[in-house]
Amino acid sequence: MRIRNLELTVGVFILAGVLALTVLALRVAGLTPGSTGSTYSVHAYFDNVAGLTSRAKVTMSGVTIGQVTAIEFDKNRYSARVDMAIDSDVDTLPADSTASILTAGLLGEKYVGISVGGEEDLLVDGSEIYDTQSALVLEELIGRFLLNTVSKED
Amino acid sequence: MIRKGPNSTMTDVSDYIVDLQGVTFRRGQRVIFDGVDIRIPRGKVTGIMGPSGCGKTTLLRLIGAQLRPESGSIWVNGRNIPELGREQLFAARQDMGMLFQSGALFTDLSVFENVAFPLRVHTELPEDMIRDIVLLKLQAVGLRGARDLMPDELSGGMKRRVALARAIALDPQLMMYDEPFVGQDPISMGVLVRLIRLLNDALGLSSIVVSHDLAETASIADYLYVVGDGQVLGQGTPDELMNSDNPRIRQFMQGEPDGPVPFHFPARDYLQDLIQAEKDA
């Protein structure tokens, strides 16, 4: 009987550990198994992605509709290619929609925001979003501001 | 399964259960044994005696292969212990029982489980058979009633008796007792003396009793070795040793405080030492 109680507590302990790992995977890391099945992929070229990471969210009107799957440098176009997986439910995006890299808060996470265009053709699996707006880079902004100030004084 | 080294002369296996030949053992710089020859006759109680710190316990550990000698061979039941591999060694040890000075009971197991321990790990006996054997062994040491107690609920003498029951659980051929009489009151000492003799004769064991308690050891031993300074100083039956001419043996057997074994630890001349102290001050 003593041994049985022991086994029971040890079983509970191991279960708690495994459960903790599962919580970390699902709740903390936001790993959602099998979600890849119901998306379609689009891509876009940006001059500068500065700080955007893979698995960043893709939003529209502030609602997450997908995530970034890959970011790589295209050596022929000298720009960054960003692949995104968009939920299949959201299948009515016009082909001339705009993708911009935005920042949540002043120093927060980078994400991709999509604003709707007006064309009748729709984005489908494998399409490219042509109209893009690169990330706001603080240094460039400050540099431009300083340059303006200096040239005004001249 | 009798293996013989190229240079060793093995005597008839049936006469001697343990045969130490030219055993040398060193601990650091200190020589504990220097080419010692000791033979333990089969079926008898053999006493190994000597002053404290002369390496009596080391001798048992050498036989049990918990220590390895620097040179020499140790034959137990026809097997040269220092040459055995780890695997064979653990098999060989099943033929040996050892009673440690402290009893060395497993503190997290009850008395019953302590005695059952060797049976559980070495045999596939069914539970009711293990129970019968354990009760039999506990009955032999007179502690059948204490089977459900934990070791820390027992007195020192009772612990040693439980340890004895555990040591004989697998019916070993050789029993080794490490200072079995130390720190015992006269009653439990008497009980132990009687038990050692009784078990030896009833179970057909061979026993080695390592002790510096002269009277008790002499009273049960058939044969005695006196060791000291890394040598065997003398051997013989208790009577022979009592009447020995050898001054070192006589000093030990008669319990004289000073003699060949000096009372004083080696030191400078006493007077010199005192004068030196005054100079320093």
Place this chain on the structure above:
Amino acid sequence: MSAVDRLVLLGRAGLDTITALGRSGLFLVNVMFGRASFGNGWALLVKQLHSVGVLSLAIIVVSGLFIGMVLALQGYNILVGYGSEQAVGQMVALTLLRELGPVVTALLFAGRAGSALTAEIGLMKATEQLSSMEMIGVDPLKYVIAPRLWAGFISMPLLAMVFCVVGIWGGAMVAVDWLGVYSGSYWTNMQNSVQFVDDVLNGLIKAVVFAFVVTWIAVFQGYDCEPTSEGISRATTRTVVYASLAVLGLDFILTALMF
């Protein structure tokens, strides 16, 4: 003391250290690849999992809770200055998963379970229980040491995971319920920045490595200690000191390799 004497002493100390390292390595090999275990190996392991793992659970949960709460509080106070207090969730989660979870668990584990292992094994040695087990023909490496070693390997990573979860939950309690960070951004920011492989799995790998080292040091110090009460107390101290130093040093190396 002349310079040569000092050099000799230093050399001897170095040789002693290397010898001890070799001895502990051989010991580990003997424990893990020695004779096959006995039939009741499972029962022995369960017993040790209980004393090493289950009994450490309370201290891990309590410490994890407080560390998570403190992290949230400190993080909030700093981040609020930049107007990014909604990032407190990701800060708590990443700090716990990458560093504090494995490291603090390992340090607590060394203090709670490691020292107990050393003292227990040392006492078994001092009371000749290990010797008598050998004389019964049972290998104490297999019967006493191996179950404790495995119990440590298995328990500590699990404890580290529990520590992280409790810490993140404690952080949420402080940040969301007390400081008023919007609960959605606490969790969403966390989910967006925490990567399963990079953060959770790497943290788990750290915990496994630490478990290995801490338990190894603990059982070896117990097995190798001088069998006197003074020797046991020294060995117990050594376990905590060596294990803590090893964990912190290895943490630096692992972090450099992983992140």
